[in-house]
Amino acid sequence: MRIRLKVWRQESREAAGRFETYDLDSVNEHMSFLEMLDVLNEKLTLEGKEPVAFDHDCREGICGMCGFLINGIAHGPEKGTTLCQLHMRHFQDGAELTLEPWRAKAFPVIKDLIVDRSALDRVIQAGGYISVNTGSAPEANIHPVPKDTAEKAMDAAACIGCGACVAACPNASAMLFTAAKVSHLGLMPQGQPERMQRVKKMIAAMDAEGFGSCTNHGECQAVCPKEISTEFIARLNRDLIRSALLLTRV
Amino acid sequence: MCGNSPAANPPGKPVEEFFAEDMAVRMIKTLTQTTVGQKVLMAVTGLILFLFILGHLSGNLLIFAGREHMNEYAHFLHEHPKFLWPARIVLLFCFFVHIVAAARLWLKNRSAREEGYTIYLPIETTIAARTMIYGGAAIFFFLLWHLLHLTFGVVGPRFDPNDVYGNVVRGFQNPAIAGIYLVGVACLCAHLYHGAWSLLHTLGLSAPEIDCAKKKAARILAVLIGLGYASIPLAVLTGVVR
Ligand code: HEM
Ligand code: FES
Numbered sequence: 046m047r048i049r050l051k052v053w054r055q056e057s058r059e060a061a062g063r064f065e066t067y068d069l070d071s072v073n074e075h076m077s078f079l080e081m082l083d084v085l086n087e088k089l090t091l092e093g094k095e096p097v098a099f100d101h102d103c104r105e106g107i108c109g110m111c112g113f114l115i116n117g118i119a120h121g122p123e124k125g126t127t128l129c130q131l132h133m134r135h136f137q138d139g140a141e142l143t144l145e146p147w148r149a150k151a152f153p154v155i156k157d158l159i160v161d162r163s164a165l166d167r168v169i170q171a172g173g174y175i176s177v178n179t180g181s182a183p184e185a186n187i188h189p190v191p192k193d194t195a196e197k198a199m200d201a202a203a204c205i206g207c208g209a210c211v212a213a214c215p216n217a218s219a220m221l222f223t224a225a226k227v228s229h230l231g232l233m234p235q236g237q238p239e240r241m242q243r244v245k246k247m248i249a250a251m252d253a254e255g256f257g258s259c260t261n262h263g264e265c266q267a268v269c270p271k272e273i274s275t276e277f278i279a280r281l282n283r284d285l286i287r288s289a290l291l292l293t294r295v
Numbered sequence: 296m297c298g299n300s301p302a303a304n305p306p307g308k309p310v311e312e313f314f315a316e317d318m319a320v321r322m323i324k325t326l327t328q329t330t331v332g333q334k335v336l337m338a339v340t341g342l343i344l345f346l347f348i349l350g351h352l353s354g355n356l357l358i359f360a361g362r363e364h365m366n367e368y369a370h371f372l373h374e375h376p377k378f379l380w381p382a383r384i385v386l387l388f389c390f391f392v393h394i395v396a397a398a399r400l401w402l403k404n405r406s407a408r409e410e411g412y413t414i415y416l417p418i419e420t421t422i423a424a425r426t427m428i429y430g431g432a433a434i435f436f437f438l439l440w441h442l443l444h445l446t447f448g449v450v451g452p453r454f455d456p457n458d459v460y461g462n463v464v465r466g467f468q469n470p471a472i473a474g475i476y477l478v479g480v481a482c483l484c485a486h487l488y489h490g491a492w493s494l495l496h497t498l499g500l501s502a503p504e505i506d507c508a509k510k511k512a513a514r515i516l517a518v519l520i521g522l523g524y525a526s527i528p529l530a531v532l533t534g535v536v537r
Contacts, residue, residue, distance in 0.1 A: 064413070117416030143414050150407050215417070215425060216404035220331075248329050257407035258330035258400045260427065261493040262420035279501030282331055286499060289325035289332070291318070 046072045046138040050085065052097050053113075053145050055154050058161075062154065064143070074134040078121065079104060079111060081133055098157040106130040106270065109205030112212070113158040114145045119209040119268040127207065127270040147212035150255045151219070162208050164254040165222060169206075171250035172243035173226040175235050188234040201229035203271040210265035210273075216257030221265035223251045224281035225273050231284060241288040248285060330403065333396040338494035340389035340396075345491060347386055348483070352523045358536055362460040369459040394435065401428045424489040430482045437479030444472070467531035476528045484521025491517050 048069045055062030069088075072081050079101050086096035102110040111128040115121035121131045136142065146154050151164040190198075202225070210221035227244050230236030236243070259278055266275045326332040354372075357365045372379055423430070440450065445462055448454025451472055452465040467473045492513035495501075500509065530536040 114412065114414070117412060117414035118418065145412055145414065148408055148410055148412055150409050213418075215420065217407035218330075218404070245325070245329075248331050252330050255407055257404035258334060259497075260334075260400075260404070260424065261489075261496050262417070262424050264417055264419050267418040274503065275496070276501045276503060276506065279496050279499045282335065282497055283499030285325065285329070285331050286335060289322045 046074055046133065046136075048072050048081065048133070048136065049139075049141040051141065051143040052157070053154075054097070054157055055146075056156065058153055058155060072133050074132070076133045077104070078115070078128050078131045078133065098155075098159050100159050101129055104129040107205060109207040112147060112207045112209055114143075114147070114212065116143050117145075119147070119213045120207075120270050124267075125270055125272045127205075130270075147208050149211050149217035151217070152208060152211065160208070162206070164256070165206050165208060165219065167254060168219065168223055168247055168250045169226060172239065172246035173230065175230060175239060177235065190234065194232055198229045198232035201225045201232065201273065201277050204229075204269075204273055205271060207270060209268045209270060211256060213264040213268040214257065214259075215262055215264065216260060218259045218265075219251050219254070219256040220259035220278050220281070221269065221273060221275065223247050224275075224277040227281045227284060228277040231280070240284065241291060244281060244284040245288050248281075330400060333400055334497045336392055337396045337400070338497040340393040341490055341494045342498075343385065343389045344393065345487065345494070347382075348487070348520060352520060355527055356523060358460060358463060358527055359530070362458075365460040365463075366458060370457075390435075390438075394431070397428060397431055421489060423485040424493070427486060427489060430486040433482040434479065434486060437475070437482065440475065441479065463527070464531050464537060467528045470532065473528035473532050477525055480521055480524040483524070484517055487517035487520060488514055 050067045050069065051064045052067060053062050054065045067085055067089075069081065069085060072084070076084070079099070082097060082099060089096045099113065100110045102108040104111075106127040106129060109127075112120055113128065115128075115131075120126060120128050121135075123131050123135055144158060146152075146158045147160045147162075149160075152160040152162055155161050204222060204225035206222065208219075208222070211217055211219050214220075227247055230243065231240045261275070261278075263275055266273065324332075326336050354368055357368050417425075443449045444451045444466060445459075448456070448462065451462075452469065454462055467476070492510045495509055495513065527536070
């Protein structure tokens, strides 16, 4: 199949970016989107041009490294799919696709389609952990967890931190990410001791990174490759309200 | 007691100092210094304003019961300043908090994406949700005008403080004034179309089993409120109420 790509090219953080157009004539419909870019990059390299820089690692939809917008939708048009798992058969022959990096003040472009997402790491560092002594694994039945709770915690823990929620949000808010991280720990018994501090610290870190606030547009959930629900945003809100109302020190 | 490793605190701040805030200070800080806290302020004040909108509508619909009923109700309110004034002060306070929080969050959200997308295709959001700040501002100016018209009687046709019914009818017989009301009510309707369920989500009311019904119910209520308010100028314009 034939594909025309309009790709955002930007040499460095400081450089001004622009779109460049590339035509590919023999794209195999079974290729993943990233494999199609590999073909483009081979072609560019042979022509002595700079290949398009894009993030990727596992290429099986579990690491969260890949991600940019295809025609205005984060991770492209397929629901619940990362770019690396998106196949070319979902596009029409002759399609014109515009590729643009995540755009947010907290995610500066490093090069082409790669953005710096370390802001999300700093949100995790602020409280997305539990403080336990490591060592031999504890006996598994010490903390019984109801099945529904375990399932819900897993739903939140499915977040791969790709940043699509921020990219798709009209406010560039990281609420879905932060909510998922707050919730998967907050649902588990091991997460309880630090639960009230965790929510406050992670929200403070999120605000400090320059992300916007949530106005319940729901775009994050719509593009999330792991289909994480905005229900967790409500849960984060509940935790924050509780932490503010507690009579004891938090 | 806080089960927290010191390393997790900001460097140079001992654990005790960092967490030794009393509840009131902690609450005010959370509500005014965090984005989520400001959203909670907006939701609580929005809910109070929403309840007012409902009460105000039910009073206004008395116009269909006739001149005596409407004037009697208005008279009753003015006879009881002990209830009227505290309610007005609460409303004014809610407006103030709601607008200040809206402005602060809006500025933060705007600065969170300095360079916009060339192509951006929203999937889930609505026009109502994306125009909250503009609709809100329009409601604010409409409200000022509305107060000048029917509370203070400074704008519009002849004003008689003892004949609320007559003031409303005389006003709406002027198509320009009725038009302003219809536009204002349309803005309110759009604002509530998103706001009414958004505030519930912000306050933490969400579960997979109820989310769809919650959204639908809030949206239907918003449309009903819009239709309810719009019915009054329309009834006067068409001569049903005179
Ligand atoms: C007067 C000027 C007003 C301004 C500038 C304003 C602005 C805003 C803004 C920017 C939001 C954020 C909504 C979002 O995107 O989630 C909002 C939410 C809301 N507003 Fe207003 N508004 C105003 C008046 C009102 C009035 C009169 C009411 C009630 C009748 C109201 C009820 C609400 C509600 C219930 C919300 C939802 C809060 C939430 O999202 O959690 N607002 N407003
Ligand atoms: S490359 Fe790992 S999720 Fe796409």
